[in-house]
Amino acid sequence: SALASQLAIEAPSLYADLIKAQVDAGLYEQAERTLNEAFRLDPNLPLLWLERARVQAASGNRPLAAASLQYALAIWAGADPDYRELKRALELAAEVGIES
Secondary structure: OHHHHHHHHHHHHHHHHHHHHHHHOOOHHHHHHHHHHHHHHOOOOHHHHHHHHHHHHHOOOHHHHHHHHHHHHHHOOOOOOOOHHHHHHHHHHHHHOOOO
């Protein structure tokens, strides 16, 4: 049905919002489980890679966070510099030591 198709398209972005909320609340294990489910749906969504990087950075794994961010930033290479999620990614990149 059209609703199922639309949900399949939007679900990974909804997961990204949930993961962001989980990370903001310090629920890193739950965020990791949600990430695993979201990546099953769309392993190429840059928002998911950004949230994975946030979980990794919060867990003290800066090298993995940097690698995840590099993937997201590569996808967003041609994005509008005012895009809010790109700005979040660049802020985190600065925190983990990625030169822009």
